[in-house]
Amino acid sequence: MNNFNFYSPTHFVFGKNRESETGKYVKRFGGSKVLIHFGGGSVIKSGLLDRVKESLTKENISFTELGGVVPNPRSGLVYEGVEICKREKIDFILAVGGGSAIDSAKAIAIGALYDGDFWDFYTGKRVENALPVATILTISAAGSEGSTGSVITHEDGMLKRAANSDALRPVFSVLNPELTCSLPPFQTACGATDMMAHVLERYFTNTKDVEITDRLCEAVLLTVIKETPKALANPNDYEARANIMWAGTVAHNDICGVGREQDWSTHQIEHELSGLYDVAHGAGLAVMFPAWMKYVMKHDVMRFAQFAVRVWGCQMDFQNPENTAKEGILKFEQFLTSIGMPIRFSELGAKAEDIPTLAKTMGLGTGTLGSFVKLTTEDVTKIYELAV
Template structure:
């Protein structure tokens, strides 16, 4: 086990009706905010009205920024930064899923910075300070409601990059599983793949003697595998929705990371798919992760055997460790397909004509490698895209 520091400052407010407390929570920080959200769904469900009512009850003034898209865009971030500066705003409230929260975080670091906020995402500058962010979560998936990361897409060249800094942990996040009842089945499934990927990126590590976090990862994965189909089959099953929602937060709030060094190659490989083809991040991960597994499992076959047996209940009586591993990969692929996700690039109508371009982008044209479990170069990444066909 590696040395570690665990610190997560996000206050979680979980349960039925908890969005009614949003105004009181904001009041602890300010009386003037930027309200950031996506399309019209929060208005159709009545959530927008409840949030506005709570803000008004607490005398919170607000300026709105709507229109956040999946794979959130840099141009809207820059619009939000301008609004905050023009209106002397010092707090951002994100009401939505990971794209909305990531947009809010990007605005939060951009407002006090004199340069281009994209500098932080390409490593040209380091975050020194940020506005506080609060969230009302509507889509369990990215875990951004309690993480120190944000991912933004730059339309100039369609580059999708992530930022990690302790300055962007939300100060509070409100999680009401009832708010997820109206999610379409496909969106629920994409969220499930995203949170599973967050766990698996941490699970596949070269660090030895991390049994406690191994088992926490396995338990969280098994919870998702058990409850996700129930949430999709019966969207108003509160128990299933609650289990999935909390699992999504745990998957990416670093609780599963202490003492480990995660991999994160699959995320880098997938980011190029969703940047260029604008597919849902979770759908890209359900395609890439099984392909990555097929490509790297021989590096540590015992860890993959453990994954297959403990997470997917593969019987150890198979004729060889390799058969156990391959059966585990078949089962995760079958699970993704069973909840309506693509598992090949063909399923997503993605052809192979841009494999080299995507591999160039995620390795800075061959200058970088991806991943820690196995270091992957440009040709490795092309091969993984080919395995995903």
């Protein structure tokens, strides 16, 4: 096990109707002038935004609103948010929505305390400071409600890039599973795929003897596998929604990743895809993760066999572990298909002829991507090809 620091100070406020306490928590964490940041009409139509504003007003907290976040959130709105924060001396950002609203809020939080271009921090500069961000989560998927990360797409070239910092952990996050009951099946399944991917990027590691983290990873995967079909069959199944929602947070607050080398190459491979085609992140992951697995499986057959046995309940083939390893990947693909996810380029609307562009945009040059297996541009090309 590698040395690590684990610091996850987000205060999670979980359960039915908890958004009514938003004002109380904003106050506790020192917010007095809030930017409420959200996406489209659903949080307005559902009445959620009104309830949140009412809760702020009750605590005499003033606020400004900025809506319009889109999936794969864009730099343009971030620039707008930063300007509002500076002009109106905003001291607290409240994201109401899913990972896109939260990631956009985090980017604004960084930019608000910086004189230069916030994009600097998405291209390598270290984030030291940001306004406090809190979230009211409406989509279980990204894990951004408890994570250090933010992913933004720059409209200049549609580059999708990430920033990471302890300063980006939300100070509190309200998780009310009821708010996710209205999610359409496709988005529910995309969310489940995203959280599985967050675990898998941590699970496939070269670090030996990280049993506790392995087991925690498997715990989250087993939960998502059990609960997602229930939520799809009955969207108002509160218990399934609750299990999925908390699983999504645990999947990405890094309790599943400490003490080990992590490998985020599939996310990066997917980012190019959703950057170019603007497909749903979860759907892109469903296409790319099995392809990555097939390509790297021989690097550590026994780890893939463990995945197959412990997560998918496969019987171990002791004479030929590779059969078990392959069976696990197949079961994963079958599961993705069963919840309505694409697993091939064509289902996404992606085109084989764009593969050179995708591989090139990644900008590896003569460098490599990932750690479980270090991938060259040629390897990445072959992984895209496996997904066609």
